[in-house]
Amino acid sequence: MTNGSGNIRYEAGIHPPVVIQTSDFQLDVLEKLGRVEAKIDMIVGNGQPGRMRLAEDRLTALERSDIKRNVLDRIVTGCIAFAVSALIAMHEHFLPK
Numbered sequence: 001m002t003n004g005s006g007n008i009r010y011e012a013g014i015h016p017p018v019v020i021q022t023s024d025f026q027l028d029v030l031e032k033l034g035r036v037e038a039k040i041d042m043i044v045g046n047g048q049p050g051r052m053r054l055a056e057d058r059l060t061a062l063e064r065s066d067i068k069r070n071v072l073d074r075i076v077t078g079c080i081a082f083a084v085s086a087l088i089a090m091h092e093h094f095l096p097k
């Protein structure tokens with residue numbers, strides 16, 4: 001809209017378009033920023049499980065299997081120790097006279 005003097009007048013709530021001149025450096029920075037943002041979305045997960053979430057899930061599964069393995073190792077070690085102790089305690093009963 002123009003008024004009688006030839007100046008452009010904007011209605012309330014309507015702003016003039018912003019034109020920014022950018023240099024090659026600024027374009028490079030904006031392009032790299034866009035790539036960084038895309039990589040962050042890929043890592044964090046843009047609404048889907050990202051790489052970090054998948055890595056955390058694998059780590060949790062490994063911790064569970066490690067705990068199970070430690071329990072089984074202790075049970076086997078205890079059984080072997082009991083068997084050796086029993087053989088040592090009863091070695092006279094097994095030797096021929």
